[in-house]
Amino acid sequence: MAQQASSLPGVSYVIPVLNEAAYIETAVRSVLGQDWVGEKELILALGPSTDATDAVVEKLAKEDARIVVVRNPATDIPVGLNLAIRASRFPIVVRVDAHSELEPNYTERAIADLERTGAANVGGVMKARGRTPFQSAVARAYNSRFGLGGGSYHGGAEEGPAESAYLGVFRREVLDEVDLFDETIRRGEDWELNLRIRAAGHSVWFDPTLEVTYWPRESWTKLVRQFSATGTWRGELVRRYRGRNPxxxxxxxxxxxxxxxxxxxxxxxxxxxxxxxxxxxxxxxxxxxxxxxxxxxxxxxxxxxxxxxxxxxxxxxxxxxxxxxxxxxxxxxxxxxxxxxxxxxxxxx
Structure with a gap:
């Protein structure tokens, strides 16, 4: 087993974290519980939270030496992702959301896809779930084609090349080639990054057998704020990339x-x-x-x-x-x- 593990690429998981006391431990446990037998590390880009997130992260980091914490004073997701990626050591980078939960074989299957297809980034399906009645209703909307417009990683589609990918399992060398995430974009940064990856001659691959649990916002006001900000940044992306938007x-x-x-x-x-x-x-x-x-x-x-x-x-x-x-x-x-x-x-x- 040791010889087999030494021949596998190391994996760096990166998570931007801000005010996620209720979710970050679940996300971290799902990363540390991955079946991948190669080396792995988890980089948490910790923003200035106003809840108990710092205490939860500190406890988790003390429990496992594979957890590395970097500070993200800017709070923005792309900045945190870039800080985490730059602090990482391994050739495979797996983006994880603090509101997400990976299936145990997620890493193994995604890396197999990278090797089989030659893609620069592989992603799967977002499967939203809810802990409360309201969150469950939001989750159903996320999972509905009528809810979020039929993107492959929301409603599912056949395996193959894709416009973008949910979260993503990346080749680090390609991330470096395209200069990581654009820190001037606060929402929709994943779509924009994948646009540049494809423009550089690489492919993005969608695999519907890769499923990630996602926990939506818990209240109506948070939902309105999230979707308003996301829509605003999508409008900004249309201004920047006219003619390239679905x-x-x-x-x-x-x-x-x-x-x-x-x-x-x-x-x-x-x-x-x-x-x-x-x-x-x-x-x-x-x-x-x-x-x-x-x-x-x-x-x-x-x-x-x-x-x-x-x-x-x-x-x-x-x-x-x-x-x-x-x-x-x-x-x-x-x-x-x-x-x-x-x-x-x-x-x-």
Missing amino acids: WRFFAPPVLVLALALCLVLALLQLTGVVRGWPSIVLSLLYLAPALYLAALTLISFGRSGGTRWRDRWRFFYVLPTMHLSWGAGFIGGLLRGARDTVDTSRTGI
């Missing part, structure tokens, strides 16, 4: 614009400013929100809508919360750029 990114902002136009039209009709044939023709605008509401109702309350009506109602308002927050953020980011937008669902501000 069509699904434009669906939520179109919905927001359609709702806004419908509200304006309704006001003009009620006040008599718009009437007659123009009013009838313009009323076709109402089809967009009507169709959305019909689809939302069917998905939420259909046969697969869940066993309890309370769960179905939660899902019914969680989905538009995600779509409208993301869409409104996208429009703002597209019009004025992301600027200093921060995901305050992480910072606790």
Whole structure:
């Protein structure tokens, strides 16, 4: 076994951590419990948390010498990832989220994919789960194609080359070649990194048999903040990389614009400013929100809508919360750029 382990590449796991007292131990245990028999280390990029995260991380680091802690005063995820990667020692880098939990054979299967395909990055499927009724409703939305737009790592797809990958298992040499994550991008940094990896002539590979558990935000306000910030940065990425963004990114902002136009039209009709044939023709605008509401109702309350009506109602308002927050953020980011937008669902501000 020792000889076999010595012939395997070492693996560095990297996790940016900020205000994750409730989740970081689960993530760390799933990393340390990997079946990979080669050398491994875990680099935690620790931001200035305001909860008990530091104490939890300190306890874990004392228990296992493979855990290395680096400080990330900037708090931003890409900065933390780069700090952790630069502090790592091994040729394979595995990104892990503090809200995630890896299957025991995740590393072994992902590295086998790297060797088999020659890809620079391999990723799998995000399987969201919930500990509370609200979080479970958000998890169902994450796992639904109607929820997050059908990206392969949300809804699953056939194995093969991909636009991006959830988290990612990287060849360190390729990360160095493309100069790691872009620290000017606070959300969507993974998509942008994979864009540069592919532009450099390498491939990104999706394997649907690789599954990672993800724990979504636990409250409505955190969900709104997260999706608003994510949408804002996606708008910024569209500004930077026009023509390279999938069509699904434009669906939520179109919905927001359609709702806004419908509200304006309704006001003009009620006040008599718009009437007659123009009013009838313009009323076709109402089809967009009507169709959305019909689809939302069917998905939420259909046969697969869940066993309890309370769960179905939660899902019914969680989905538009995600779509409208993301869409409104996208429009703002597209019009004025992301600027200093921060995901305050992480910072606790």
